[in-house]
Amino acid sequence: MRKDSGFSFIELLTVIAILAILTAIAVPSYISWRSNSQVRRAALDIYSNLQMAKSEAVKRNTLCAVTFGPNNFMVYVDNGNLAFDAGEQIINTIPWSRYPGVNLDNTTFTNPANSIAFAPDGLPRDNANNLGSGNVNISYQGANQKTIQVFIAGAVRIN
Secondary structure, eight states: OOOOOSOOHHHHHHHHHHHHHHHHHHHHHHHHHHHHHHHHHHHHHHHHHHHHHHHHHHHHTSOEEEEEOSSEEEEEEOOSSSSOOTTOOEEEEEEGGGSTTEEEEEEOOSSSTTEEEEOTTSOEEOTTSSBOOEEEEEEETTEEEEEEEEOTTSOEEEO
C-alpha cells in the first residue's frame, strides 16, 4: 500500500486560480486607496501650513506668507511683497517630492497668483494689502482632485 502525501496538481491549480481572482479584485482597490491617500495627505499638509501661517502672523504681529512653487511650498515671514526674499525667515518648507504622484495644478490667488499672506489680524492679504482669497488645486496624476480654499474672512477649507 502506497501513502500519498502533499497536494494534487488539480488542488494546486485551484488554489492558484483563487489567489489570482482575489488579487485581480484587490489590486485596483489598493491603487485607488493609495492615490486618494496621497492627495489627501498633501491637501491636509497644505491646509495645516496655511493655518500655521495665519497663527504665526497673529503670534509674531507681522505678515506671514505661503508661496507655492514648482518644487515646494514655503511658509515664511514676509516683508509685504509676497515673494520670498533673501533674509526673510523661513518657518516651514515642504517639497512636492514628499507626495509622489501629486501635482500642483494651479493656484488662484491674486497679486501674485502663487502666494497668499496673513496679516497680524489673521485675515489673508495680497501684495497690495487688500483682502485676499483663492484656491490651491492639487491632483494625483490628473485625477482625485482636491481644492484648498482660503476665504476673505481667513477661513481655510478642503474640498
